[in-house]
Amino acid sequence: MKKVQAVAAQFPLVLWTVITIVPFVFLMLLSFRSQKDIFAYPLGFGGDFTLENFVVAWNGPSGGAGLSVYFTNTLVVAVCGLVVNLGAGLPGSYFSTLLPERxxxxxxxxxLVGTIVPIVLLVVPYFQIFDMLYLTSNPVALGVTYGVLSLPTTILVLHSFFIDFxxxxTEAASIDGLGRWSSFWRIVVPLSIGPMVGVGLLVLVFMWGEAQLGIVLLQESSSQTVPVGLLGFRGMFYTSLGPIFAGLALASVPxxxxxxxLHRHITKGIALGGVFR
Incomplete structure (x- = not known):
């Protein structure tokens, strides 16, 4: 009876894993098929095996950039966004726990209000600001913007951890002569690697796949990120499905x-959180 209950308890997790993995398997299968085989075998089970889609996706279609350029821009956006987000979110979420309760x-x-504002409402104001400051087609500026937009999530997630720190x-550190900032960087931050990695992954996934702002603010193909650049593989009369599937597969690998x-750090952070509570 206990074994049946244990299996039943794990069934939702197994089902969720299958639902998550199956689309990725179909994506990988279709990325190795030609345009003709994709229409003939929509699930990817059939047709000839080819690597041409990955070559086209990496080098880009005729007259456009490819993933070799898009990956570089996305990496710049991700690094700038994480630096801004964690650089402001870490001290902001920790020192907010020292404020009076009210x-x-x-x-x-x-x-909390910032987490419910749809990005689509910010597209026009951000475009006007970027255009006025001559920052369009600037991956660094877009990364800073993403870091600021995801700051509410970082503050709320890390605050729930720091409130139970x-x-x-920190009192022992102050007795040893450390100030607030010194104890924060030397005591609090090293013990918060798990939550930092967890929220960092949330922010990274958002920045890696966001396209609503990117498609408006990154107008030149040489400055576009992966999700924005892949949209350029679609033409007015013809869409290269094979390179799109190959590009999506490559984009998901990082x-x-x-x-x-880093998943061990996340697990460790959850365990530490349980101890602190």
Whole structure:
């Protein structure tokens, strides 16, 4: 009976894993098929095996850039966004826990409102600002924008962790002569790697796949990110499905690799959070 209950408890997790993996399998299969075989075998089970789609996706269609350029721009956007996001979110979320309860409540409500504002409402104002400052087609400026837009999520997630951070550690550090900032960087941050990696992955996934702002603010093909650049593979009368599938497959690999490398830090962060509570 206990074994049946254990299997039943794991079934939703297994089902969710299958639902998540199956589309990725179909994507990989279709990325190795020609345009004709994609229409003949919509699920990818059939047709000839070809690597031409990956070559076209990497080098780009005729007259356009390819993933070799888009990956570089996306990496610039991701690095700038993470630096801005964690650079402001870490101290902001920690020191907000030191505020009086009423002030802290107002502080969190402001960022809570920021999480429900649709990005589509910000497209026109951001375009006007970027155009006025001559920042269109600038991946660095877009990365800073993404870092600011995802700041509410970072503040709320890390605040829930820092609110239960053991004050005994910082009090002991103050007795040893460390100030607030010194104890924060030398005591709090090293013990918060898990939550930092977790929220960093959330922000990275958002920046890696966001296209609503990117398609408006990155007008030159040489400055576009992966999700924006892949839209250029579509023509008015003809769409290269094979290179699009190959590009999507290549674009998903970095996120999967980063997660496989850092998932232990996430698990460790969850365990630490349980101890602190």
């Amino acid at each position: 002030v802290r409540g107002i502080f969190l409500k402001v960022f 053991p004050s005994e550690l 996120i999967v690799v980063v997660y496989l490398i």
